[in-house]
Amino acid sequence: MMLAGWLALTPLGAMAQDAEAGQRVFNQCRACHTINQGGRNGVGPNLHGVLDRAAGAVEGFRYSAPMRERAASGLAWTEENLIAYITDPKSVVPGGSMSYVGLRNPEQRANLLAYLRQATAAAN
Template identity: 50%
Template sequence: MIAPALMAALVTALAAPAFADGDAANGEKAFRKCAACHTITEDGPSRVGPNLYDIVGRTTGAVDGFAFSAPMTELGEEGHVWTPEELDRFIEDPKAVVPGTKMAFAGIKKPEERADLVAYLLSVSPGAEAGAD
């Protein structure tokens, strides 16, 4: 018999999207949902939301000149960093992950679409450790 804690860990691991298996080209298409509020180019401006270029590995709430919500700023001050896993959670349900966020996006429920989007964000994050297995 499998211990409940081990079973929970296995279910979580099996359910987690494989970002390495995400398709960055599909993620670029999925980013269109984000492009109304975010840019993704190096040195691109912030819009309603911050520029997301090099987001993976960035401290939360750390875009110069952008007025983040208090909860986002507090997360960054506590040392929170955007990892692929954290981005996946946030993209799925922003308001559940960061209550009080100003982001007015309901989220993306499909795990495959989120994996593709995170793969795209990884592809435009030169500061992230690329290819680390």
């Protein structure tokens, strides 16, 4: 995988991260994902605790074969891998079932990551 290439596009430490703005970005994700602890899976898995979680690890969610293969190869949702996936899901999991084309704006990606981090911390 060329995750390093995506990382070069988004130096996370170089920009401010705004969780409130990230919550607005997450509204695009709500059609398929929940984020609350114990929340239901939808079209996509619940994202509570996604940071540093192994890919394909949400109990009860039916992952695509390509996602299961990437999970078996050791993919974990580090900040860097999650940013790469949010940027271009098909480059990280070719043939995966996530229909989202990707979030191209680096500031929105950083804000979304801040929201995911904050929402998980607030729910614990």
